[in-house]
Structure formats: structure tokens, C-alpha cells
Amino acid sequence: MSISNLRLAKKIVCIGRNYVDHAKELGNAVPGKPILFMKASTALISEGEPIVTPPGCTNLHQEVELAVVIGKLAKNIQKSEAMKYVAGYTVALDMTARDFQDEAKKAGCPWFLAKSFDASCPIASFIPADQIPNPHDVELFCKINGVDKQRARTDLMIFDVPSIIEFTTKFVTLEPGDLLLTGTPAGVCKVNPGDEIEFGITDKISAKFNVK
Ligand SMILES: CC(=O)CC(=O)C(=O)O
Numbered sequence: 001m002s003i004s005n006l007r008l009a010k011k012i013v014c015i016g017r018n019y020v021d022h023a024k025e026l027g028n029a030v031p032g033k034p035i036l037f038m039k040a041s042t043a044l045i046s047e048g049e050p051i052v053t054p055p056g057c058t059n060l061h062q063e064v065e066l067a068v069v070i071g072k073l074a075k076n077i078q079k080s081e082a083m084k085y086v087a088g089y090t091v092a093l094d095m096t097a098r099d100f101q102d103e104a105k106k107a108g109c110p111w112f113l114a115k116s117f118d119a120s121c122p123i124a125s126f127i128p129a130d131q132i133p134n135p136h137d138v139e140l141f142c143k144i145n146g147v148d149k150q151r152a153r154t155d156l157m158i159f160d161v162p163s164i165i166e167f168t169t170k171f172v173t174l175e176p177g178d179l180l181l182t183g184t185p186a187g188v189c190k191v192n193p194g195d196e197i198e199f200g201i202t203d204k205i206s207a208k209f210n211v212k
């Protein structure tokens, strides 16, 4: 498979609450170990396709995240070896039906519908690993209708990329092309039909999507 064709990802593994300010803005505890969930590959969309509000959702949020693209089969990988399994990066939105998530949290149920609905993972294009020598030294941004909503450096992550790979691959084999979304910084907010969301990694990459 071609690693640079991000639409061929089999799995999208996501980390939740990986930035202290984001955990706090939603009133969540700061986690002691990575919180993992998944999106289906049918969540992926590329520029030109709309973000579609799922039926019944009244509080759709954007979450800009650095995404790691896995380059080779990874199982039980130690932190010290982890970066050898990274083919590159992109930037993604973890679109979240926050009302569905709040309901699921109250009921102690999984976040599946809140996180994995169709078009819930808009992605930009592939950046080879050598163009981002240190993934913890870039700035993520997200603007809605031209107004800055999220802007943060990735050194604020609680769990860095090698720690995430080590933790994840204890439980789940990562395959070439799989995407690891590394969590969102503060600034998530409600988006509405007709909004334009522009997001990216400052001076590296950006993408624009419209909400339907
Ligand atoms: C509260 C969340 O939705 C967790 C999440 O996805 C994150 O990026 O943090």
C-alpha cells in the first residue's frame, strides 16, 4: 500500500485528554495513562468533502490534532524504538458530537457514536517524517470562519508520541498506514452548518473544510 494515501488507513486510534488545558475546559480529570478510542476508517474525509453533522446532534465540536502515520507493523514496541515506526504525519480534526458524548459519559457507555460517525475525521495531506524532525516542536492551529479558536504547541502533550506508541502496541497491533490521533489542545467549540474550518501545522500544512 502507499503510506502517503491516508484514505487507506485501516485503523484510526485516538488519544483523549492528552493536553491539560483541554481536559480542564471540559471538566475532566487529567489522566494517569493514555485514554484510547477508535474511529472507523469510514470517518475519513479529504478536502472538498463536507463535514456532515450526524442526525440528532445539536453540539458538534472540532478538535484539531497532530496525527502520526504508522510506517510498519508495530506490536510491543518500546519507547526507545518507537520513532522507527513513524512514516510521517498529518493534521486531523477529531469531530465530536459533544451532546452524544455527554450522554454516553453519564450512562457509562462507549463514545462510539460521538466520535466515529461518517465524516468525523477530516484530514490534510501526508508529511514525510523527515520534514518534521521533532513532532513535539510544532504548533497546531484551528480557525473557524477566519477566527482563531485553537493554537498550541505539541510539547504540551501529556503523553509524547513514543509513549503513545509503546502503550498502544501493548494492546493493539498497528499496521502500515494506520493513523494515531494524539489528542486536542484547549479551544474546542460548537460548529454550525455553513462554517468553514481551517486547521493545520503552522508553516507546514493546512486544510479547509465546510460544515454541512
Ligand atoms: C473529551 C474528548 O473528546 C477527548 C478527546 O478526543 C481529546 O482529544 O482530548
Ligand SMILES: [Mg+2]
Pocket (backbone or CB within 6 Å): 014, 015, 016, 063, 065, 094, 183, 184
Ligand atoms: Mg480528540
